[in-house]
Amino acid sequence: MTRKVGVVGQGHVGETLANNLLVTGTVDELVLIDTNEKKLNANATDFEDAEANLPTYTKVVRNDYNALKDADVVVIAVGNIGVQKDNAKHDRFVELNVNSTAAKEVGTKLKEVGFNGVLVSISNPCDVIAALFQKYTGLPKNQVIGTGTLLDTARLRKAVGQALDVDPRSVTGYALGEHGNSQFAAWSQVRVLGQNITDLAAVNDDLNLDSLAEATKAGGYTVFHGKLYTNFGIAAAALRLVTAILNDANIELPCSNFREEYGTYCGYPAILGKGGVVKQLQLNLTDDEKKKLAESANYIKTRFDDTVKKLDAE
Numbered sequence: 001m002t003r004k005v006g007v008v009g010q011g012h013v014g015e016t017l018a019n020n021l022l023v024t025g026t027v028d029e030l031v032l033i034d035t036n037e038k039k040l041n042a043n044a045t046d047f048e049d050a051e052a053n054l055p056t057y058t059k060v061v062r063n064d065y066n067a068l069k070d071a072d073v074v075v076i077a078v079g080n081i082g083v084q085k086d087n088a089k090h091d092r093f094v095e096l097n098v099n100s101t102a103a104k105e106v107g108t109k110l111k112e113v114g115f116n117g118v119l120v121s122i123s124n125p126c127d128v129i130a131a132l133f134q135k136y137t138g139l140p141k142n143q144v145i146g147t148g149t150l151l152d153t154a155r156l157r158k159a160v161g162q163a164l165d166v167d168p169r170s171v172t173g174y175a176l177g178e179h180g181n182s183q184f185a186a187w188s189q190v191r192v193l194g195q196n197i198t199d200l201a202a203v204n205d206d207l208n209l210d211s212l213a214e215a216t217k218a219g220g221y222t223v224f225h226g227k228l229y230t231n232f233g234i235a236a237a238a239l240r241l242v243t244a245i246l247n248d249a250n251i252e253l254p255c256s257n258f259r260e261e262y263g264t265y266c267g268y269p270a271i272l273g274k275g276g277v278v279k280q281l282q283l284n285l286t287d288d289e290k291k292k293l294a295e296s297a298n299y300i301k302t303r304f305d306d307t308v309k310k311l312d313a314e
């Protein structure tokens with residue numbers, strides 16, 4: 001069986017993910033889509049130029065939605081990162097207009113060609129755009145996820161790891177809620193050095209959880225201000241999700257997935273495999289964390305409902 005993955009959007013994020021998929025030999029067929037034909041063809045040619053020096057061969061298909069009919073995974077990285085340039089408030093919703101229109105257009109096309117694999121959405125505002133893709137593709141909710149707080153969780157693990165001088169992979173736990181300003185670090189879930197981090201913080205005055213939470217939330221913009229886009233961290237997160245789905249890994253990862261109790265997509269860990277979300281989890285959060293998560297989810301839901309009304313009226 002060939003492993004076929006589509007990447008819609010060949011900007012900074014989409015092209016980095018496509019490169020990751022290619023050089024790691026994760027896919028047999030890579031379908032690249034972008035409205036910018038010139039950029040699309042340049043990337044496809046550049047990838048083909050890499051093939052003779054790679055250990056594995058990947059067929060590269062250009063701008064063909066029909067080729068996505070039998071894709072295992074389609075990743076959405078459409079956008080216009082330029083609109084974030086003067087975004088002093090660090091609000092990912094500045095991309096809502098352009099990306100919600102794209103979600104309706106691309107989602108409808110995927111539905112028309114009969115795509116029935118797993119859709120992984122990266123585009124911002126991530127949770128709302130993932131929810132729009134679920135609506136416009138008509139796919140079951142478990143087959144549509146957003147990268148959500150997987151990247152924020154990586155930033156959280158990095159911040160904790162650096163503070164305690166351990167590999168971030170030795171830190172477990174999550175950032176939950178919106179991939180945006182209402183996210184929060186769920187400290188009750190964070191474990192490192194064999195202990196919960198709140199116990200470590202209680203006896204270590206140098207371990208400031210508030211500043212680690214702030215570093216987690218602001219991490220993306222720290223990178224953004226240096227080069228006006230971010231790509232490596234998010235592409236690694238997306239590669240992890242795509243690999244989990246193709247491998248049918250049944251792995252626990254935080255991502256934006258539909259949570260029935262809040263009636264919305266939001267960042268929360270789930271078990272991921274071939275069908276997308278194959279099992280949901282229930283964390284034992286503190287009352288304060290439950291409140292923060294409900295507020296964050298409510299914010300996402302309200303913005304989603306408003307966006308659907310607007311798109312329906314167009």
Ligand SMILES: NC(=O)c1ccc[n+]([C@@H]2O[C@H](COP(=O)([O-])OP(=O)(O)OC[C@H]3O[C@@H](n4cnc5c(N)ncnc54)[C@H](O)[C@@H]3O)[C@@H](O)[C@H]2O)c1
Binds near residue numbers: 082179229
């Ligand atoms: N979820 C996350 O953690 C995370 C992290 C980084 C970036 N992002 C988001 O990813 C998106 C892409 O970022 P980028 O830096 O690559 O942006 P970019 O502007 O460099 O590239 C976007 C690409 O999408 C293409 N595009 C736009 N509309 C399209 C459509 N309807 N169909 C096909 N292609 C279309 C554009 O031509 C462009 O090549 C943005 O929304 C960005 O905010 C999300």
